[in-house]
Amino acid sequence: TEEHRRYAQAMLDQIHQQFIAVVKKGRGERLKETPETFSGLFWTGEQALGLGLADAYGSLDSVARDVVKADKVVDYTTKANVADRLAKRFGAAVGQGAVEALKAMPALR
Known part of the structure; x- marks a missing residue:
């Protein structure tokens, strides 16, 4: 207000x-x-x-x-432990893979 x-x-x-x-x-x-x-x-x-x-x-x-x-x-x-760092990298890799897959689709080119 x-x-x-x-x-x-x-x-x-x-x-x-x-x-x-x-x-x-x-x-x-x-x-x-x-x-x-x-x-x-x-x-x-x-x-x-x-x-x-x-x-x-x-x-x-x-x-x-x-x-x-x-x-x-x-x-x-505080520093991220090994499991946290791996999870973050895995999440980034999955996200990047999804972007690449979407780019490869003919309808999105």
């Missing part, structure tokens, strides 16, 4: 203002604010450096090593 849309927009506006306040406080004088800075657009690393939104380029490992001083990074990402 229109009432729900207005409510959702008000929430988004409030969250956006909170985000802007946190970024301004966290970046301080390093932030080079432009009309587009908080427009919702996203930036390349080079653009983020120029806008003062980042201090340097880095990877997860370089930040862990150089900033956090962590000896190693533990990756807790």
Whole structure:
């Protein structure tokens, strides 16, 4: 409904203002604010450096090593087991086979 849309927009506006306040406080004088800075657009690393939104380029490992001083990074990402990987490949192969069979039918050429 229109009432729900207005409510959702008000929430988004409030969250956006909170985000802007946190970024301004966290970046301080390093932030080079432009009309587009908080427009919702996203930036390349080079653009983020120029806008003062980042201090340097880095990877997860370089930040862990150089900033956090962590000896190693533990990756807790779940990985598919062998059965899941085989099932996914089998499903893809079946799908590809179906596409090829349909392409081979005279009525679909």
